[in-house]
Amino acid sequence: MSTPLIEVKNLSKFFVTARTMLGRPRATVKAVEDVSFTVEAGETLGLVGETGCGKSTVARTLVGLYKPTAGEVLFRGKDVHAAFSGPEGNQYRRRIQMIFQDPYASLNPRMTVGDIVGEPLDIHGLAAGNERRERIMHLLGQVGLSPEHASRFPHEFSGGQRQRVGIARALAAGPEFLVCDEPISALDVSIQAQVVNLLQDLQTEYGLTYLFVAHDLSMIKHISRRVAVMYLGTLAEVAPVDELYANPLHPYTQALLSAIPIPDPLVENGRRRIVLHGDVPSPLNPPPGCKFNTRCPRAFDRCRCEIPRLLAHGDRFVACHLVNG
Amino acid sequence: MAATPDFTPVNTAAAVAGTARPATTYWQDAWRRLKQNRLAMTGLAVIVFIALMAAVGPFFSPYSYSDQVLADANQPPSAQHWFGTDNLGRDLFTRVLYGARISLSIGIVASLINLTIGVVYGGISGYFGGRVDSVMMRLVDILYGIPLLLFVILLMVVLKPGLINIFIALGLVYWLGMARIVRGQVLAIKEQEYVLAARLAGAGSRRIILRHLVPNSMGPIIVTLTLSIPEAIFTEAFLSFIGLGVSAPMASWGVLASESLTGLRSYPFQLLYPALAISITMLAFNFLGDGLRDALDPRMRK
Numbered sequence: 001m002s003t004p005l006i007e008v009k010n011l012s013k014f015f016v017t018a019r020t021m022l023g024r025p026r027a028t029v030k031a032v033e034d035v036s037f038t039v040e041a042g043e044t045l046g047l048v049g050e051t052g053c054g055k056s057t058v059a060r061t062l063v064g065l066y067k068p069t070a071g072e073v074l075f076r077g078k079d080v081h082a083a084f085s086g087p088e089g090n091q092y093r094r095r096i097q098m099i100f101q102d103p104y105a106s107l108n109p110r111m112t113v114g115d116i117v118g119e120p121l122d123i124h125g126l127a128a129g130n131e132r133r134e135r136i137m138h139l140l141g142q143v144g145l146s147p148e149h150a151s152r153f154p155h156e157f158s159g160g161q162r163q164r165v166g167i168a169r170a171l172a173a174g175p176e177f178l179v180c181d182e183p184i185s186a187l188d189v190s191i192q193a194q195v196v197n198l199l200q201d202l203q204t205e206y207g208l209t210y211l212f213v214a215h216d217l218s219m220i221k222h223i224s225r226r227v228a229v230m231y232l233g234t235l236a237e238v239a240p241v242d243e244l245y246a247n248p249l250h251p252y253t254q255a256l257l258s259a260i261p262i263p264d265p266l267v268e269n270g271r272r273r274i275v276l277h278g279d280v281p282s283p284l285n286p287p288p289g290c291k292f293n294t295r296c297p298r299a300f301d302r303c304r305c306e307i308p309r310l311l312a313h314g315d316r317f318v319a320c321h322l323v324n325g
Numbered sequence: 326m327a328a329t330p331d332f333t334p335v336n337t338a339a340a341v342a343g344t345a346r347p348a349t350t351y352w353q354d355a356w357r358r359l360k361q362n363r364l365a366m367t368g369l370a371v372i373v374f375i376a377l378m379a380a381v382g383p384f385f386s387p388y389s390y391s392d393q394v395l396a397d398a399n400q401p402p403s404a405q406h407w408f409g410t411d412n413l414g415r416d417l418f419t420r421v422l423y424g425a426r427i428s429l430s431i432g433i434v435a436s437l438i439n440l441t442i443g444v445v446y447g448g449i450s451g452y453f454g455g456r457v458d459s460v461m462m463r464l465v466d467i468l469y470g471i472p473l474l475l476f477v478i479l480l481m482v483v484l485k486p487g488l489i490n491i492f493i494a495l496g497l498v499y500w501l502g503m504a505r506i507v508r509g510q511v512l513a514i515k516e517q518e519y520v521l522a523a524r525l526a527g528a529g530s531r532r533i534i535l536r537h538l539v540p541n542s543m544g545p546i547i548v549t550l551t552l553s554i555p556e557a558i559f560t561e562a563f564l565s566f567i568g569l570g571v572s573a574p575m576a577s578w579g580v581l582a583s584e585s586l587t588g589l590r591s592y593p594f595q596l597l598y599p600a601l602a603i604s605i606t607m608l609a610f611n612f613l614g615d616g617l618r619d620a621l622d623p624r625m626r627k
Binding site: 060063064065089090093094096097098100101102105106107108109110111116119120123124153166169172173 | 350351517518519521522523524525526527528532536537540541
């Protein structure tokens, strides 16, 4: 394979939640710890995990909203955070865009939809005057909105329409890589499918690459080529979607997938769920060794003292002592 | 079967063009809501009326605010002197009109100074956050601990009474509340996803502040501004009352109230009119401020 579009190397992001009087960190949340993966050009990588496992932190660090505590994010082999502040910063910045989770918070309520979509055009000087107008109309058409929507304000739209505006804004910058941070979890189920189909159509048309963050396992299966599973700030498993769903290797992935209901009562009756006990440990004070050892049904002594590394097994990666041996 | 079909597909473009209501901006919406609030509109009407009277009223008055006519001293209200005269024979109605000029301009100018200092100070504190924010806000906390009126009185003693100095003293002291409001707004808004989206699109600090932070924090700022005007008017009236306000023969409402005290038993009307003017103006601004708060609050929005 050629060089991947995005390469994440040993990425960590810690947040200091409390400081002593002298400003030294007293409590640190290890939101993301030592995460590495790649995204190939043109593919969709799904990122799943429970609430609070660090998915959104990975997404926001990837697009440059957060500065990583350690590690780096490479875009076409160049460090993103260095490139953003460099002389051609904006040229890199506009190649990586993001679609946000909450369509009610991600649009400025005081700007018209046309101005919201046009903002990246203004900032990067991509179009002005009549050309700007036409670009905005074209972008609105691309996401299934009509030209007269341009003069309206966000509060006049439904959640699904607002999310389309957010997609049009992301497209306006001319991105190659789109990070979708749970773009559908705030929408009605009937609207989710429309938005996902729209994203897929746009991927084909523009040759986009997606990192698709979600906690809906069936949606991830539908849209992704490969899937990365996160638990408590670390990657548990990265695998092509079919292999992962057919034969999960990591015990956490197994438990996660066993929770998907099967839409066939006969099969569903025989489905065996792996029920995890206990709660996700606090990221303020994660367990030593494998982060999953406190809830893993198959944990043994080594899991409690040694952090498993993410190792390759063919085209999939697993971080588990059981599998890695 | 009829030759003409019962149903024809709708020409959507034409249909939408015919039924779509024009897009309403936030301010049009707010104005619509404000118009439905009778108390606020009454307040607004009273303020406009008083401001007009202050601006043009003295030109139509046959009396001067400063010339003494000792023969007409302490006249009760009559057809010649609507509000009566003071102990030096000056027409009280004219003096109340002139007082309105001074009191209103003190209220407005002092509030604008508060607004400027408060927005800049609170904006910097909230936008940069972290240690800058901690230091700046601790300073505000310390200033808050000092009784502000005492502070103003001390300033006035140092600066000597006078119109400009009242602007300065009130402006320098009462910005603390505005700074806190602005900081709170900026802190909340800068983490909103639309600000993150603008940063992702490559927007610089200037653009984020002007296009995103300022327009979205205007509501509470305007409300605070409206409510700080009567506070400034009242503080000035108090200062004038204890002799630290504008100097004679200029007359703010506070000075008029203060002068009336010597003859209060015999001529209570001399206190009544300036006091009424102060009360009505303060009530009007407060009603308008409350109405604006309701009209601008996005949580009321459906």
